[in-house]
């Protein structure tokens with residue numbers, strides 16, 4: 245059996261459509277069977293409410309007198325992109341304020357507008373024959389704008405990788421606060437209610453499909469940027485009129501140490517046209533799996549510690565290596581439900597009818613990393629291979645002599661097998677001279693906890709280590725802790741023309 | 747019950763906590779302490795029924811005592827019930843009810859401040 249979209253819309257207009265949420269659907273399918281559910285249910289509503297950095301809006305402000313061709317534009321000190329004609333801008337949610345940094349960003353401007361607060365527009369121009377004016381400053385409310393059209397390049401990911409951190413310091417990321425030593429796990433996404441998780445093959449979601457966007461009647465533009473539905477990470481480009489939006493479903497946020505972002509409420513109604521839709525909307529949290537990725541490794545390809553389902557994540561703790569680790573959601577499941585319920589109301593009362601995609605999305609597409617014409621430099625390219633080192637059982641006096649001879653401030657210390665076991669600096673030696681009772685050998689005064697690097701580590705990451713620990717040199721070692729060289733702040737300075745010198 | 751005790755050490759070094767323990771015989775659990783040469787701030791946990799007695803004794807010793815009922819404060823208008831605070835709190839102060847509304851057990855809070863930094867919506871604050 246099949247059901248046409250026209251029949252479904254007719255039922256919606258007559259007020260007879262049976263609309264259920266994606267959370268209710270699995271039980272209905274279980275109870276009535278697939279054929280039964282297809283006959284019974286006309287529309288399944290989905291919803292999600294979470295941080296979607298890749299959001300923003302196009303504005304048209306209208307012309308001033310005398311007219312100005314706005315070349316650079318700030319809204320409450322957050323710069324918007326102005327390279328689109330004279331009095332237009334695109335404001336991205338993730339851009340930070342010039343004056344308040346990441347505490348206030350594009351997302352906050354968008355929320356202020358929707359909340360009915362005034363926003364200061366500041367623009368400058370070089371002045372032309374047709375647009376003579378050079379500056380303008382004015383206060384605007386949302387209703388003063390000709391157009392405020394939200395257009396989000398990538399929203400509503402099918403699922404998100406969960407995050408943890410095995411390093412020994414707290415990380416502040418777009419996945420929230422990640423405590424050291426895998427102290428917690430954070431995740432995002434609505435699982436069973438997530439729009440794309442209910443249509444992973446993009447059979448009824450595509451261009452032109454009506455959606456709920458932050459309280460407005462919006463639309464799917466098409467595939468989102470960086471969408472990779474072929475690997476289970478599809479997403480959508482969405483649009484909607486900001487003048488219809490509500491603060492209940494649009495919230496600015498700041499992730500400490502990362503930046504501003506926008507919490508967006510998105511819901512998509514799925515027409516139950518065939519068994520395929522019944523099957524895909526019967527998905528439960530237990531059926532949606534996602535990897536837990538280690539953000540303690542600062543590289544693109546971060547290791548996966550475990551694969552879990554949304555049911556596991558929502559339960560509150562996950563076991564990794566025999567330890568129960570607590571989970572935190574970053575998106576709001578309560579709000580996701582509100583979105584799906586609101587959408588249900590719209591359809592039950594005939595305020596929204598459905599349509600099939602006018603253009604479908606390729607569900608097999610995957611994305612790849614950037615093509616880098618020059619590989620990011622590695623430590624081995626700039627490290628100093630002529631290193632003066634010292635054995636741990638030498639006398640401190642010998643260490644002092646070596647430091648002088650090597651014209652350096654750092655002396656790596658090796659054990660009998662030639663492995664790095666410590667480091668001695670000129671400061672340690674001075675201390676030993678003042679306090680001679682510490683012992684006569686290098687091992688008595690060396691620092692044992694050495695911050696080090698490897699030859700294949702990218703220079704940017706080694707530079708971060710120097711900065712974070714406030715040190716000026718890193719021993720370079722191989723897998724077995726054998727010393728290969730030293731990387732100093734001076735080596736970095738040479739490479740980057742002073743960029744790293746502090 | 748949690749009490750935040752602050753005292754100045756300018757007028758001599760009165761051992762406020764030791765004195766109170768001796769005087770009242772109440773066992774005091776010190777959860778956090780910042781004490782330097784001229785001032786101190788100590789967070790203590792005492793049994794509900796002896797709280798009043800402890801407060802009185804400490805105040806007599808010249809300390810300022812605040813009863814912490816709402817140590818961590820949530821702004822309901824800003825909170826969206828995401829749950830980012832849940833796993834960062836060392837005291838299990840936050841949990842969801844079955845409708846995914848965030849519940850707070852503020853009496854367990856030790857004012858570490860981790861949740862304040864973790865909340866993306868600036869909805870949490872703690873007593874200064």
Ligand code: SF4
Nearest residue numbers: 825826828829831865
């Ligand atoms: S992190 Fe903030 S917004 Fe999220 S549930 Fe906790 S208090 Fe509410």
Ligand code: SF4
Nearest residue numbers: 835855856858859861
């Ligand atoms: S301040 Fe610390 S103990 Fe108190 S609620 Fe926040 S995270 Fe928990």
